[in-house]
Amino acid sequence: MFKDQSQTSLPPEETKAERTRRKVFDTAMTLFRGRGFDETTMRDISKDAGMALGTAYYHFPSKEAIISAYYESTQSRHHAYVTEHLAECKTLQERLHMVFHSKLEQVQGDRRMLGAIFKFNGDPKHPLSVLGDETRELQRQSVATLALALRGERLGREVAELLPLALWALQMGLLLYLLYDSSEGQRRTFRLMDQSLALTVQLLGVVRNPLLGPVVTPILRQVGQMLDDAQISLKDRPPILQELK
Amino acid sequence: MFKDQSQTSLPPEETKAERTRRKVFDTAMTLFRGRGFDETTMRDISKDAGMALGTAYYHFPSKEAIISAYYESTQSRHHAYVTEHLAECKTLQERLHMVFHSKLEQVQGDRRMLGAIFKFNGDPKHPLSVLGDETRELQRQSVATLALALRGERLGREVAELLPLALWALQMGLLLYLLYDSSEGQRRTFRLMDQSLALTVQLLGVVRNPLLGPVVTPILRQVGQMLDDAQISLKDRPPILQELK
DNA sequence: TCTACTATTTGAACGTGTTCAAAAACCTCC
DNA sequence: GGAGGTTTTTGAACACGTTCAAATAGTAGA
Secondary structure: OOOOOOOOOOOOOOOHHHHHHHHHHHHHHHHHHHHOOOOOOHHHHHHHOOOOHHHHHHHOOOHHHHHHHHHHHHHHHHHHHHHHHHHHOOOHHHHHHHHHHHHHHHHHHHHHHHHHHHHHHHOOOOOOOOOOOOOHHHHHHHHHHHHHHHOOOOOOHHHHHHHHHHHHHHHHHHHHHHHHEOOHHHHHHHHHHHHHHHHHHHHHHHHHOHHHHHHHHHHHHHHHHHHHHOOOOOOOOOOOOOOEO | OOOOOOOOOOOOOOOHHHHHHHHHHHHHHHHHHHHOOOOOOHHHHHHHOOOOHHHHHHHOOOHHHHHHHHHHHHHHHHHHHHHHHHHHOOOHHHHHHHHHHHHHHHHHHHHHHHHHHHHHHHOOOOOOOOOOOOOHHHHHHHHHHHHHHHOOOOOOHHHHHHHHHHHHHHHHHHHHHHHHEOOHHHHHHHHHHHHHHHHHHHHHHHHHOHHHHHHHHHHHHHHHHHHHHOOOOOOOOOOOOOOEO
16 A cells, blocks of 8 residues: 655565564454454454564464564563663663563563463473473573573572573463462462562571571572483573473 | 163163263273373274264363363362372371372373363362362362371471462472473483472471571561462462452 | 153354454565 | 566365264063
8 A cells, every 4th residue: 555655764674574463463453352263263463464464374374473473572672671771770670670560560561461472381392381391581581581680699609590590480370470460460460479578588688697507508409400311401502491302 | 671680779870871971980081091082083082982072062061171171080089099098108208298199190191181180270260270269179189288298297387378279389380390291100200209298308307497486487477467468368268269359 | 551740961053262264465576 | 577486375175072952772560
């Protein structure tokens, strides 16, 4: 219809195909948020987007692929937000608070979509399984984003290795909790999050207490070895869990 | 076809309907184990069971309901096994070992079916969500079975409240790991399990150390309060997570 | 044995996600 | 502007889980 003459120089990358793809994505997001993932059909999406069913499938190989795209986009938005606001936070508490709160606020409106993400963890072969092969890179990024909150902390080797993964697990748990939390404004999840983070900081204090070193260090070391052995680790190429052996 | 004349007195409860239902269940189990849940069609099941599609649906309201029945049957088999063998185990280690090993051995052959169970956790409304409303009773039983391993232990109030739930979470984690573990005989999962249990016992030692009481007790108390507040608790009617507030 | 009722079985039909061959639009080089 | 090629769009078709009205088998009371 329209030749895109207004933007000859700015983004030369917005091809027609990309515009269609975005139209599918945006329409799907609106419908998913409104009715939920399962209640929205691909036919609904293509109809609302003003195109044929096959067209939507040309741009997204499956319905879940749309969720996957959402997953990527929130992750990168979160990462951007965190890197931007990191300098403003002075203490560890502040950094953890900022990192976790921004994540939660970001996905707060998408509660009904989270289910669609958690749904696929049961299938190791499934591309959307958070623990699986295909989301490995995404999961690595997610851990890296959270690890930014630990920047500059003096941590023992064991803690430095384990904590980012533990934070990731905590975040996953909180997102799962969010999914079930229909309290107003999801305040329950926010409270649980604050308490969890306070506890984390407190535990970190215990772990760093030199008097308790002899008790704590061997345990941490053992936990680390155990997770390594089970390949639930972060050492160089981080799989979390792919098909094992 | 056959009038069942051989059992006039033994089980008066095996009606024809029950026999058909069992036929559906058994056929489904065979196919699920062989090809996996998703790869098995309701049409496959009904054909192999020698009946029409609608008949299978008369006895099970949905495909997932068959998994649900499996879920119940393993839980009760596990419980029976544990109560029977509990007396043979003298130490805490032995009891934990027996309880966890028997569970794992029981579901070992059903790896491919576990995915179908984990799949539904994403949806709070879904009857098969392990955290949800409808599986509450089943989850309570599961925790109770695991708690049998702690019978007779002297535990502080906080630990006594938290540990069973922690064991349940551990078991869930191990089952998820099992799902991804295609190592021969699932030895990776067994090893991870043994290590986790050893660590559990070791941690229990730390927690019980009277010298560390002042450090450990307030933390445990706080964790307990936090989970209570978030309704992730076991106090009287245990919800774990249902739709919140 | 017949009658009325219930429990069970049947397969056609529906809505879904997905696939695909063909049509249409677009692009590039002459 | 037209020929040849590629990208995008289209809607019919498929297999699946599920529903349902109708057919059949079973049962209990006369």
